[in-house]
Amino acid sequence: MTNTFEKEVIRIKKQESFVHNLMENYDERKNDTDGISGHRIASRLAKLAEIGLTEESGSQRIGFSKEERAAKELVKVWMHKAGLKVSEDGAGNVFGRLSAKDNSKPAILSGSHVDTVPNGGHFDGALGVVAALEVVEAWKENEYQPKKPFEVVIFSDEEGSRFNSGYIGSKGMCGKYQLDELIKLHDANGMSFEEVLASDGLTIPGFKEAKRNLNDIELFVEVHIEQGKILENENLPCGIVNGIAGPVWYELTFNGVAGHSGSTPMVGRSDALVAAGKFIHELSNLPNRVSDTAVATVGKMHIHPNGINVISGKVTLYVDIRDTDIKTRNNLITKVLRLLASIENEFSVKIDKKELINILPVKIESTIQDILSESLRGYGIRPIKLPSGAGHDAMILGEDIPVAMLFVRSENGISHSPLERSSLNDCVQTIHVLKRFIEEIMKNV
């Protein structure tokens, strides 16, 4: 009993300190206007942060895990309290729908995701969901009823940490997937896509039914942390996304020959990890040869058999390649393939290649960018436009319907890390802009 009690005390203290930390330099007089509450936003971010809290004070809520589920259930409670009609589709996407003056009109959607990368931060995803819900809270307080239906949405497994394949929820809603590819997926514990769905109370037939008629959606708008330093350098709380870089992910398997590290002379070795090491290092020099926006990263890798005194027989690694421009991205891919061929040759290792995802860059419509600019100016913020290097659910939806994105300044540009942080002032100011933008969209017929 004492133990449970002590744990509860620690939990409450951590939550209080998170809220306290956010509230410290918060300008209530300036920002707590028009029904929006900084304290409510901070408390909600804190409550989500403690689901899957890691030892390094990060968040770990992998897609379709019990932690992602717990976060969804918590947001559902808030949705209910805010008077939204809550539903969940067969991909685990959660919708909280606000009744409109004319419910026959296509809906405006806003939200993001509540899953995280392993040991990730407390803002990526969570902020976009809390932001959309805060707009509803403000409307409730202002007794404002929108002309068109509005839905707060949580998309499942955006990060792709479960299956090395992201945007599962938004792809499910848009019907943008090959079912035969999905059912071949396995997570790190060998669980199949179907087994993972089942562990979250979902099914394959249900997943197929998640596909929604996209004519019923007018627009999707997502608030997200920038995950870069442009806004910090420009000293701005938020900015307008003008395009989203499309990622290509490759799974590469380097096949060498295992052997004893003490008795196998250096000459004649076929060490998969040495070949992989050279690849990873040389890869980091390629993006700057094609553009300033191109990036290429190896963040995940498995070594086999992974023993101190064993030469690696097999290394599997994952390459993430992105650019906002399709031409320079293709140029980079060509360079990566050439590098692989030269390494195969130099180290006599065979490299198997498999493309996991390939998503086209998305352009944001200029009329939408104009309305966003007006919303920023209306709130006294100089509007700047910046590309998104990271992918988002808006990228998936953006291939079929109009999308908009607002970026919030990230401290030091850090994300996907326990150090990820945006100030509460910046978060709240962005939510004010989001609210103005949606209200403007609601006016248009």
Next chain:
Amino acid sequence: MTNTFEKEVIRIKKQESFVHNLMENYDERKNDTDGISGHRIASRLAKLAEIGLTEESGSQRIGFSKEERAAKELVKVWMHKAGLKVSEDGAGNVFGRLSAKDNSKPAILSGSHVDTVPNGGHFDGALGVVAALEVVEAWKENEYQPKKPFEVVIFSDEEGSRFNSGYIGSKGMCGKYQLDELIKLHDANGMSFEEVLASDGLTIPGFKEAKRNLNDIELFVEVHIEQGKILENENLPCGIVNGIAGPVWYELTFNGVAGHSGSTPMVGRSDALVAAGKFIHELSNLPNRVSDTAVATVGKMHIHPNGINVISGKVTLYVDIRDTDIKTRNNLITKVLRLLASIENEFSVKIDKKELINILPVKIESTIQDILSESLRGYGIRPIKLPSGAGHDAMILGEDIPVAMLFVRSENGISHSPLERSSLNDCVQTIHVLKRFIEEIMKNV
């Protein structure tokens, strides 16, 4: 019931095919002499091989695991049947003692280990134990009683795959360890040294009592696969080890800054895996600058957080450095440290270094090498001498008592791999040499 029955049928078939494979080109007429039986040796290797059999047809019997335990218990049964007095010390080392004409004399010990690296082979370790036991079987058949006590021995956890720290059993028997260092060890699942011992029915006080009076041991002789290609190139079944390379193991932690792979520009990244990749690749070029026998390997590595779309914030890797000569080994270590300093500088990552083991190279006494040469000649094999690049329990004992080692030819020099293989002819011929050698040692007062 059917399922269990089917599994049993598969098990027996696998065992039969392993034995069949070994017996295929076996020259019974030449080698099954003097009480030694190739079929018994093959059957015993097959029975050990199926304990911890992996999908790739390798063996996985990590130190102090239930698989290593099962292998020890199986050998104990064989020891009993061979008329040996079986005992086990607090480090889990197993001894099968054969009564001598004069039991007050120091004993001759022979054996090896039954643990393996992850997904290792069926000869490394197991052959040395089966070989020592076969000498006893032959003596039993020949009604030969040795003048001095003889002990077949199994040392625990030689490979070090459990704690990244090998030779736990032989170190325990020789008292060559720092207890405060041992109790700090944790395995990959976070189990402490004490918890791991307990899982195998052992205790810390018992481990301390494993230290034996080394005056009671005259000599230790170990048969082991070569794990290299010298004997294959010389077309010889076995050879005499003239020295054992001492390993130094470092644990290196590269500390970078995690971030989003899509939104963090290449310029200004502090990617721990890129720095580690360059280190691994450049390390592979250093040994040949100091000697032909020096080796340096990274075989084990952990990436944190290990997500496709996350720049690595931390990479921990293990370096294994060896040479038979202490001077060139130290020379190599200096070069490795210089490389680390230059990488720290180039990538602005901080690298933490920790020495895990540092064992001196061992020279085999020339009188012992002479007796081994005679034993080889007596069996009609041209005696050649070769160094051991790999460490062995004989290396630990060799710092305090005389040791001898016989190497058996390895096909393609492969070891620590499911592909590890020595022909039965080579194994049996080496056991004949071992028997002659021990009988010669028994004659000396």
